[in-house]
Amino acid sequence: MKHVLVTGGAGFIGRHLVKALLNRGARVTVLDDMSTGHRENLPSHPRLTVTEGCVTRLPDPGPVDMIYNLACRASPRHYQADPIGTWRASVHGVEQVASLARRHSARIVHSSTSEVYGDPEVTPQTEAYVGHVNPVGPRACYDESKRAAETLLADLYRIEGLQVRIARIFNTYGPGMAADDGRVVSNFVVQALKGVPLTIYGDGRQTRSFCHVRDMVAGLLALGETEGIDGAIVNIGNPGEFTIAALAAKIAALAGVPLEIAPAPLPADDPRQRRPDITRARALLGWEPKVELDEGLADTMAHFRELLALT
């Protein structure tokens, strides 16, 4: 039986990944500081151990075959609320993960981000694009620390053949998001269901590409399970690209409410466009997303309907 450590396993993507790993028969250890994750996100299961703690002081869970390193706040609202903690979780956290992987000869699947591309000047973004990032802006604690984490892992792969795979995760949404997550899909869905105006930042012409969490988990599993791809860096995302204004209109229509907008200023350094080129994921992993945005928004809305009815 494989033993898999998932740092950040009580968070949004983590909770879905942990369930999928349990379904595959793995023994799973979760480490999460519960800053944005929650114990209740995870099932009680005889093969699951949940430990509360920070990835920067990673306890040794014993022999482990694989480490999914998901520990880091990922929503701008949360990572900007604690920029130093965010930086530490990324940079010191990945050092700890690399040491543990070396000790146990484990494979690492590291969650990086489309934010390494910053405010991209090319579209779509391939993995070869080196990015356009402000090193000192309000997003830098996340963008630059994720870039630094990639640097360390890439060097350890080159120097000592550390078994590492890097997922550049693009905007992910779906059931299981927290109502206070702060990201656009959860904000708009919650606002539409409450019948309050949707907070579009700026003119709403900036774009994002939204990947359903079911597809994301399938991509992460494929990245961990495919043989012979150590050192791979792969975009995992859905290439369907939408303006934020179009997303707002879709969500209002789905909720059956008229589109009312509460305009708000565009945050500093907010990327104007984002769209993954997933040629590499298709070729290397045989993976591509399957969930269309309309279908994915419908089940996300069903999740929030239940969540809001409870509170």
Ligand code: UDP
């Ligand atoms: N956004 C918005 N209203 C919101 C939340 C976000 O218009 O209530 C915009 C935000 O400015 C950005 C996009 O939606 O252009 C995606 O933001 P999010 O925080 O979801 O993720 P990001 O891709 O910026 O990390």
